[in-house]
Amino acid sequence: MTALSREQLTTFLRGISLRQVRLVSGVVLFAYLVSHFLNHALGNISLEALASGVYLHTAFWQFLPVTILFYTACLVHTALGIWALYERRQFRWKAIEPLQLALGLSIPMLIIAHIIGVRLGQTLFGHEKLYPQILFLYWIWAPWRIWMMLAVMTIAWVHGCIGLYLWLRMRSFYKRAAPFLLAAAVLIPTLSMLGFYQSGRMVIDSDSDEWRAETQTTRQIGTRAEAQALDRITDYFLFGYFGLIGVALLARGARAINERRRGMINLSYGNGRTVRVPKGLSVLEASLRNNVPHASVCGGRARCSTCRIRIIGDYSDLPKPSQREAFVLGRVGTSDPSIRLACQLRPPADLSFFQLFLPHTSADGHESNPTRVGQERYLVSLFVDMRGSTQLAEKRLPFDTVFIVNRFLGAVSQAVIESGGRPNQFVGxxxxxxxxxxxxRQEACRQVLRAAALIAVNVDELNKFLEHDLREPIRFGIGINGGEVIVGDIGYRDHMVFTALGDPVNVAARLQDMTKVLACEVVVSDEVRATAGLAEDALPEQEVTIRGRNEPMIVRIVADARMLPALVNDEQSAAA
Structure with a gap:
C-alpha cells in the first residue's frame, strides 16, 4: 500500500462519525427486519409458502460475511443506543427523538429470548426451530408470547421508521417519495402481522399427534435440559443489558455532580438574557434546558447549520471545532473562527454570543407559521426581462403600462408552468x-430550454394581440444557468417567500443582461447545455466574463429561442 493510499484511508477513517456508524448499522438491521416481515407475510398464503420463504431468508442472512455484518450491526447499534442514553444531557427535544431512543433501548430486552432460543439453540445444540416449531410454541404451548411478539414487531418497526425519517426528511427527494414510503411503512407490518396470525391459525388446525411427532421432535426443539440452559443464558444477557443501562444512568449522575463541582458558567445571548449552566453543556443544550428558543432543524446532530452562533469577544480559548462541526461549517462556506455550531460547542468559561438564525416564535413562545428551512440542491434558474419597459412607461398612462407588463409576465409564467418549472420572483x-x-438534473435542463422557446411563442402571440397599441413589438432577454443553490423560505415573520439563493442564480441574471450586448434572445451556460444532452456544436459558443467572478465562463448563444425544442427533441431521439 502506497503512502498516498494509506493517507487517504486514514483520512477516510477519521472522517467517520458515530452518527454515520449508527446510521449504517441501523440500515443493516432495518433491512433484516424488512426481510423477516416479508417472510411473515407469506403466512397469508400457506405454511408451505412460509417454509419456502424462511429457507431463502436464512440462506442469505446466515451466509458468513452477511452474518458477521448483521451481528456486528446488532452489537454496535445496541452499544450506541446505551451511549446515546449517557451522552444526551437534554431530553426537551422534539418528542419523536426521545421516543425513538426509548423504543430502541427496549428492543434487546424483548427480543433476546427469541434470538437465543432460535439462533444460539441451533449453534450450541443443533436445534432446527423453524416456523412450525416457533408457531407451536407461541400459539399452543405459550400463547402469552404472541402479544410479546406483536409488541416487539411494532416497536422495532416504529423505531426503524423514525430513524429513516430523521435521516431522509431533509433530502431533496423525500417530499416526492414520502407517500410511497408511508404506504410501505403501513403495508409491510400489517401484512406481516396478518401472516403471523394466519399461520398460527393453520398450526392450531393442523395440531395432531401425527403432526407433533413430525415437527416437535427432540432433534428439532431440544430437550428440557437444553431449554433450561438457554433460559439461563437469556437471564445472563438480560442482567448484563440491564446492568449496562444502569451503568449509563449512574455515569450520567456522576457526570452531573462532577460538572457542578467544576463550576458554573454564564452564557449571554447578546439580547440582554443570560443563563447560568454547568460546564460541559453545549450551547444548544443550555438553551433548551433554560427554555431559550434556539433554531435547530436537525435536533442537535450537526446535520444542519441553523443553530449557528457568532461569538462576541475573544474566542481563542474555546475548544477547536470537531471534524463533524468543521465539515458542516465548511459546507456553508464559513471560515470565520468566531462562528460555531451551538450543538457542538461546549464552552469551558463564560461566553457571549448571538444567534445567526432566530427561531420564529409567537408571544407565548410557541412556534407560529413554521417555515421551510434552506436545503442545498441542484436547480436551473431562468431569468427573463422585458426590454424597453422604461420607454413604454414614458409614453403611456401608468395603468396601461401595468396592464402590458402583467400580460407579459403572464405569458412568461404560463410558458414556465407548462414546461414543468415554477415562477418564483417577480422583479419589476x-x-x-x-x-x-x-x-x-437532465430533465430540468431540457425543461428550461423548452420554456425559453415557449416564452418566445407566447410573446409573439401577445405582440399580435397588442399590435394596435404598441409602436414596437415587445422584446425580451433570457439568461439560463444551473448549479447548487440554497432553497428555502426567506423573509420576516408573515412575509416569507420561498426562493433560491446562490451564485448560479446571480449568474443567470448576469447572462440575461448579456443578451443586450450579444444581440440574442437567450444566453445559456455551457453546463446547462451539456446536462441537457445537446451536442457541442448545437449552439454557438462564447467565452464571457461575469461581473464579480475571476474566471471567464463558457456560454451558448441562442439568437432565436424558437429553435430550441428541435435541438432538445433531436437529442432525445438520438438517445432513444
Whole structure:
C-alpha cells in the first residue's frame, strides 16, 4: 500500500462519525427486519409458502460475511443506543427523538429470548426451530408470547421508521417519495402481522399427534435440559443489558455532580438574557434546558447549520471545532473562527454570543407559521426581462403600462408552468423561474430550454394581440444557468417567500443582461447545455466574463429561442 493510499484511508477513517456508524448499522438491521416481515407475510398464503420463504431468508442472512455484518450491526447499534442514553444531557427535544431512543433501548430486552432460543439453540445444540416449531410454541404451548411478539414487531418497526425519517426528511427527494414510503411503512407490518396470525391459525388446525411427532421432535426443539440452559443464558444477557443501562444512568449522575463541582458558567445571548449552566453543556443544550428558543432543524446532530452562533469577544480559548462541526461549517462556506455550531460547542468559561438564525416564535413562545428551512440542491434558474419597459412607461398612462407588463409576465409564467418549472420572483418587468424542484438534473435542463422557446411563442402571440397599441413589438432577454443553490423560505415573520439563493442564480441574471450586448434572445451556460444532452456544436459558443467572478465562463448563444425544442427533441431521439 502506497503512502498516498494509506493517507487517504486514514483520512477516510477519521472522517467517520458515530452518527454515520449508527446510521449504517441501523440500515443493516432495518433491512433484516424488512426481510423477516416479508417472510411473515407469506403466512397469508400457506405454511408451505412460509417454509419456502424462511429457507431463502436464512440462506442469505446466515451466509458468513452477511452474518458477521448483521451481528456486528446488532452489537454496535445496541452499544450506541446505551451511549446515546449517557451522552444526551437534554431530553426537551422534539418528542419523536426521545421516543425513538426509548423504543430502541427496549428492543434487546424483548427480543433476546427469541434470538437465543432460535439462533444460539441451533449453534450450541443443533436445534432446527423453524416456523412450525416457533408457531407451536407461541400459539399452543405459550400463547402469552404472541402479544410479546406483536409488541416487539411494532416497536422495532416504529423505531426503524423514525430513524429513516430523521435521516431522509431533509433530502431533496423525500417530499416526492414520502407517500410511497408511508404506504410501505403501513403495508409491510400489517401484512406481516396478518401472516403471523394466519399461520398460527393453520398450526392450531393442523395440531395432531401425527403432526407433533413430525415437527416437535427432540432433534428439532431440544430437550428440557437444553431449554433450561438457554433460559439461563437469556437471564445472563438480560442482567448484563440491564446492568449496562444502569451503568449509563449512574455515569450520567456522576457526570452531573462532577460538572457542578467544576463550576458554573454564564452564557449571554447578546439580547440582554443570560443563563447560568454547568460546564460541559453545549450551547444548544443550555438553551433548551433554560427554555431559550434556539433554531435547530436537525435536533442537535450537526446535520444542519441553523443553530449557528457568532461569538462576541475573544474566542481563542474555546475548544477547536470537531471534524463533524468543521465539515458542516465548511459546507456553508464559513471560515470565520468566531462562528460555531451551538450543538457542538461546549464552552469551558463564560461566553457571549448571538444567534445567526432566530427561531420564529409567537408571544407565548410557541412556534407560529413554521417555515421551510434552506436545503442545498441542484436547480436551473431562468431569468427573463422585458426590454424597453422604461420607454413604454414614458409614453403611456401608468395603468396601461401595468396592464402590458402583467400580460407579459403572464405569458412568461404560463410558458414556465407548462414546461414543468415554477415562477418564483417577480422583479419589476422581470421574473426568476426555477426548474428541477421535482425532477432530475437532465430533465430540468431540457425543461428550461423548452420554456425559453415557449416564452418566445407566447410573446409573439401577445405582440399580435397588442399590435394596435404598441409602436414596437415587445422584446425580451433570457439568461439560463444551473448549479447548487440554497432553497428555502426567506423573509420576516408573515412575509416569507420561498426562493433560491446562490451564485448560479446571480449568474443567470448576469447572462440575461448579456443578451443586450450579444444581440440574442437567450444566453445559456455551457453546463446547462451539456446536462441537457445537446451536442457541442448545437449552439454557438462564447467565452464571457461575469461581473464579480475571476474566471471567464463558457456560454451558448441562442439568437432565436424558437429553435430550441428541435435541438432538445433531436437529442432525445438520438438517445432513444
Amino acid at each position: 418587468d422581470g421574473m426568476l423561474a426555477l426548474f428541477g424542484l421535482a425532477c432530475s
